[in-house]
Amino acid sequence: MKNLYTLLFLALIAWACKSGPENPADSVYINGIIYTVDEANPKVEAVAVKDGLILAVGTSEEIQAYVGESTEVIDLLGKTMTPGLIESHAHLMGIGYNKLEIDLMYVKTYDELIQKVAEAAAKAKPGDWITGRGWHQDKWLQMPDKTVKGFQTHDALSEVTPNNPVYLAHASGHASFVNKKAMELAGITPLKSEKPTQEVEGGEILRDDLGNPTGVLVERASTLVSKLIPEETPERAEEALTLALKELAEKGITSFHDAGSGQDVIDLVQKFKNEGKLTARMYIMLTGRQPELLDAWYKKGPMIDSIDHFVTVRSIKLNCDGALGPWGAWLLEDYADKPGHRGHETLPMSVVTEVSERAIPLGFQVCAHAIGDRANQEILDRFEAALAKNPEVKDHRFRIEHAQHLHPDDIPRFGQLGVIAAMQAIHLSSDRPWAIDRLGEKRIIDGAYVWQTLMQTGAVVTNGTDAPVEPVDPIPSFYASVSRKTLQGLPEGGYEAEQKMTREQALKSYTLDGAYAEFEEDFKGSIEVGKAADFTVYDKDIMEIPENEILNAKVEMTVVGGKVVFKR
Numbered sequence: 001m002k003n004l005y006t007l008l009f010l011a012l013i014a015w016a017c018k019s020g021p022e023n024p025a026d027s028v029y030i031n032g033i034i035y036t037v038d039e040a041n042p043k044v045e046a047v048a049v050k051d052g053l054i055l056a057v058g059t060s061e062e063i064q065a066y067v068g069e070s071t072e073v074i075d076l077l078g079k080t081m082t083p084g085l086i087e088s089h090a091h092l093m094g095i096g097y098n099k100l101e102i103d104l105m106y107v108k109t110y111d112e113l114i115q116k117v118a119e120a121a122a123k124a125k126p127g128d129w130i131t132g133r134g135w136h137q138d139k140w141l142q143m144p145d146k147t148v149k150g151f152q153t154h155d156a157l158s159e160v161t162p163n164n165p166v167y168l169a170h171a172s173g174h175a176s177f178v179n180k181k182a183m184e185l186a187g188i189t190p191l192k193s194e195k196p197t198q199e200v201e202g203g204e205i206l207r208d209d210l211g212n213p214t215g216v217l218v219e220r221a222s223t224l225v226s227k228l229i230p231e232e233t234p235e236r237a238e239e240a241l242t243l244a245l246k247e248l249a250e251k252g253i254t255s256f257h258d259a260g261s262g263q264d265v266i267d268l269v270q271k272f273k274n275e276g277k278l279t280a281r282m283y284i285m286l287t288g289r290q291p292e293l294l295d296a297w298y299k300k301g302p303m304i305d306s307i308d309h310f311v312t313v314r315s316i317k318l319n320c321d322g323a324l325g326p327w328g329a330w331l332l333e334d335y336a337d338k339p340g341h342r343g344h345e346t347l348p349m350s351v352v353t354e355v356s357e358r359a360i361p362l363g364f365q366v367c368a369h370a371i372g373d374r375a376n377q378e379i380l381d382r383f384e385a386a387l388a389k390n391p392e393v394k395d396h397r398f399r400i401e402h403a404q405h406l407h408p409d410d411i412p413r414f415g416q417l418g419v420i421a422a423m424q425a426i427h428l429s430s431d432r433p434w435a436i437d438r439l440g441e442k443r444i445i446d447g448a449y450v451w452q453t454l455m456q457t458g459a460v461v462t463n464g465t466d467a468p469v470e471p472v473d474p475i476p477s478f479y480a481s482v483s484r485k486t487l488q489g490l491p492e493g494g495y496e497a498e499q500k501m502t503r504e505q506a507l508k509s510y511t512l513d514g515a516y517a518e519f520e521e522d523f524k525g526s527i528e529v530g531k532a533a534d535f536t537v538y539d540k541d542i543m544e545i546p547e548n549e550i551l552n553a554k555v556e557m558t559v560v561g562g563k564v565v566f567k568r
């Protein structure tokens with residue numbers, strides 16, 4: 001009798017082994033329209049996942065063979081899936097703090113801005129700081145009656161906030177708007193006063209004809225006030241990071257290039273990783289604004305997470321010029337709408353040389369912010385010289401962040417030098433309508449947002465949003481990439497249509513090219529066997545639907561390392 005049971009048991013095992021898969025998946029995704037960004041196998045129906053990696057790709061029938069007893073089967077029901085999206089340039093903590101501050105990004109008039117601040121002031125205790133960000137005077141439907149140098153003045157703002165200092169950062173991050181109370185605390189006084197404020201190098205306190213400060217501070221002048229705002233507490237930082245990660249998951253972002261942070265953020269992200277709370281892979285650039293931070297990392301060398309691929313620090317961010325909005329982008333010739341002005345560098349160019357020369361032999365990547373054609377040219381020159389001194393280093397992957405406006409001669413240099421153009425297509429939608437005022441038609445056509453020319457001349461172009469400058473949502477940026485229209489769908493045919501990306505190029509710029517820009521193209525960025533199971537699922541086929549429907553598409557599910565981190 002006992003033997004019979006043993007026999008039966010053995011037979012059962014034999015049957016189970018025969019019918020179940022030898023190598024069952026942890027999960028399978030079937031019945032999808034899956035764009036893999038793998039040229040050899042561009043479109044499949046199903047994917048099998050094991051231990052956070054892709055085990056197999058194929059038809060739903062083929063993948064059925066990996067379904068074991070404990071395999072989770074996710075039926076995509078005909079929905080579209082791509083490799084997990086990579087945001088290649090944005091500001092992690094900014095996204096989170098933005099959610100804790102007054103969001104002025106969608107404000108349509110100056111009056112609406114005043115109203116929002118007045119509401120916050122009503123809730124605040126006297127003396128509390130009121131902070132906000134995201135305003136942009138060029139996005140308002142109309143300007144207030146009184147303007148100075150193209151900006152509003154503080155009178156109405158100060159009237160509703162007599163007891164609270166107010167600091168409101170411009171959407172570009174390159175200017176701020178403050179109230180009377182904040183200026184009193186910072187000692188920003190009229191020119192005719194007994195102690196007129198010293199001008200700040202690399203910045204400007206805007207003043208009216210009488211020499212009175214208007215409340216608008218450009219570039220470094222903002223620090224007169226921003227340095228007075230109480231330091232963020234660790235609790236608030238955790239809250240901000242939690243909110244930022246939630247936002248990324250909801251928007252389908254599985255990897256994130258943080259464009260410049262300090263050790264505090266690196267430590268906090270590591271803490272989240274250790275606590276299992278990090279739901280997107282982080283590629284953190286060291287901020288070049290803290291020389292002592294760079295010195296410490298030069299000694300340590302890069303920190304490359306080759307095990308979990310969740311937190312890597314191997315690049316240095318340098319901020320080299322301002323933005324076009326406040327005429328801060330550094331140009332080779334005068335602004336079309338501000339004769340005699342060419343913007344300015346925001347750090348000495350010798351720093352670009354010095355940092356590049358130190359970084360290359362140590363294996364650090366340099367990511368230099370440049371918007372105007374002069375800034376781009378200066379940086380390409382300096383990158384080229386530093387690389388020439390280290391001819392043995394071939395795989396440097398230096399980047400220019402934004403690369404918005406280029407001299408035609410400099411466009412092919414990106415490909416020649418192997419410098420990545422880390423661009424944000426959404427900036428075209430938001431900025432192109434007024435950027436032509438700054439640059440004029442010829443410079444716009446020859447060198448502004450020239451994605452296709454860069455790609456054709458061999459450059460890798462990545463995509464993103466520069467959030468919180470723009471919302472971190474990748475769908476509008478994808479739409480901008482392929483349409484070159486505003487989010488209102490204008491103009492018909494798009495701006496400089498020859499520079500549009502194809503949908504395949506746009507998807508690659510948001511996946512595999514983003515992975516390349518962080519040295520991770522062998523690990524992620526496409527749906528191939530052995531790569532990370534990072535996926536983004538959409539309710540619409542963003543590769544096929546008519547262009548005007550793209551903006552209605554929504555992320556349905558986000559998967560990082562085989563784990564579902566968001567589901568609508």
Ligand SMILES: [Zn+2]
Nearest residue numbers: 089090259466
């Ligand atoms: Zn940025």
